[in-house]
Amino acid sequence: MSKSLVEFKRFLAKSAPTLSEHEKKLANLMLGGSTKSRRSGRPEAGEGKSWRN
Known part of the structure:
Protein backbone atom coordinates (compact mmCIF):
# COMPACT_ATOMS: atom_id res chain seq x y z
CA MET A 1 0.00 0.00 0.00
CA SER A 2 1.40 3.41 -0.88
CA LYS A 3 2.35 5.88 1.82
CA SER A 4 -0.21 8.45 0.62
CA LEU A 5 -3.02 5.87 0.78
CA VAL A 6 -2.02 4.90 4.30
CA GLU A 7 -1.97 8.57 5.31
CA PHE A 8 -5.39 9.15 3.72
CA LYS A 9 -6.88 6.19 5.60
CA ARG A 10 -5.33 7.48 8.85
CA PHE A 11 -6.83 10.92 8.20
CA LEU A 12 -10.26 9.37 7.56
CA ALA A 13 -10.07 7.32 10.74
CA LYS A 14 -9.31 10.44 12.79
CA SER A 15 -11.90 12.69 11.16
CA ALA A 16 -14.70 10.14 10.59
CA PRO A 17 -16.92 11.44 13.44
CA LEU A 26 -16.80 10.52 -1.51
CA ALA A 27 -14.00 9.01 0.59
CA ASN A 28 -15.44 5.56 0.00
CA LEU A 29 -15.47 6.15 -3.76
CA MET A 30 -11.89 7.40 -3.64
CA LEU A 31 -10.85 4.20 -1.88
CA GLY A 32 -12.55 2.14 -4.58
CA GLY A 33 -15.24 0.69 -2.35
CA SER A 34 -18.98 0.60 -2.65
CA THR A 35 -21.29 0.67 0.35
CA LYS A 36 -23.97 -1.30 -1.51
CA SER A 37 -21.79 -4.25 -2.45
CA ARG A 38 -20.22 -4.37 1.01
CA ARG A 39 -23.59 -4.42 2.76
CA SER A 40 -25.20 -7.05 0.55
CA GLY A 41 -22.11 -9.08 -0.15
CA ARG A 42 -23.10 -9.24 -3.81
CA PRO A 43 -21.09 -7.59 -6.58
CA GLU A 44 -22.62 -4.64 -8.32
CA ALA A 45 -23.28 -4.60 -12.05
CA GLY A 46 -20.05 -5.12 -13.94
CA GLU A 47 -17.92 -6.05 -10.96
CA GLY A 48 -15.93 -9.22 -11.39
CA LYS A 49 -16.65 -9.42 -15.10
CA SER A 50 -14.07 -8.97 -17.79
CA TRP A 51 -14.78 -6.25 -20.35
CA ARG A 52 -13.66 -8.72 -23.01
CA ASN A 53 -16.59 -11.09 -22.42
Whole structure:
Protein backbone atom coordinates (compact mmCIF):
# COMPACT_ATOMS: atom_id res chain seq x y z
CA MET A 1 0.00 0.00 0.00
CA SER A 2 1.40 3.41 -0.88
CA LYS A 3 2.35 5.88 1.82
CA SER A 4 -0.21 8.45 0.62
CA LEU A 5 -3.02 5.87 0.78
CA VAL A 6 -2.02 4.90 4.30
CA GLU A 7 -1.97 8.57 5.31
CA PHE A 8 -5.39 9.15 3.72
CA LYS A 9 -6.88 6.19 5.60
CA ARG A 10 -5.33 7.48 8.85
CA PHE A 11 -6.83 10.92 8.20
CA LEU A 12 -10.26 9.37 7.56
CA ALA A 13 -10.07 7.32 10.74
CA LYS A 14 -9.31 10.44 12.79
CA SER A 15 -11.90 12.69 11.16
CA ALA A 16 -14.70 10.14 10.59
CA PRO A 17 -16.92 11.44 13.44
CA THR A 18 -16.97 14.94 11.95
CA LEU A 19 -17.44 14.02 8.26
CA SER A 20 -20.77 14.57 6.57
CA GLU A 21 -22.51 11.68 4.81
CA HIS A 22 -21.50 13.22 1.47
CA GLU A 23 -17.84 13.35 2.53
CA LYS A 24 -17.98 9.73 3.74
CA LYS A 25 -19.45 8.59 0.41
CA LEU A 26 -16.80 10.52 -1.51
CA ALA A 27 -14.00 9.01 0.59
CA ASN A 28 -15.44 5.56 0.00
CA LEU A 29 -15.47 6.15 -3.76
CA MET A 30 -11.89 7.40 -3.64
CA LEU A 31 -10.85 4.20 -1.88
CA GLY A 32 -12.55 2.14 -4.58
CA GLY A 33 -15.24 0.69 -2.35
CA SER A 34 -18.98 0.60 -2.65
CA THR A 35 -21.29 0.67 0.35
CA LYS A 36 -23.97 -1.30 -1.51
CA SER A 37 -21.79 -4.25 -2.45
CA ARG A 38 -20.22 -4.37 1.01
CA ARG A 39 -23.59 -4.42 2.76
CA SER A 40 -25.20 -7.05 0.55
CA GLY A 41 -22.11 -9.08 -0.15
CA ARG A 42 -23.10 -9.24 -3.81
CA PRO A 43 -21.09 -7.59 -6.58
CA GLU A 44 -22.62 -4.64 -8.32
CA ALA A 45 -23.28 -4.60 -12.05
CA GLY A 46 -20.05 -5.12 -13.94
CA GLU A 47 -17.92 -6.05 -10.96
CA GLY A 48 -15.93 -9.22 -11.39
CA LYS A 49 -16.65 -9.42 -15.10
CA SER A 50 -14.07 -8.97 -17.79
CA TRP A 51 -14.78 -6.25 -20.35
CA ARG A 52 -13.66 -8.72 -23.01
CA ASN A 53 -16.59 -11.09 -22.42
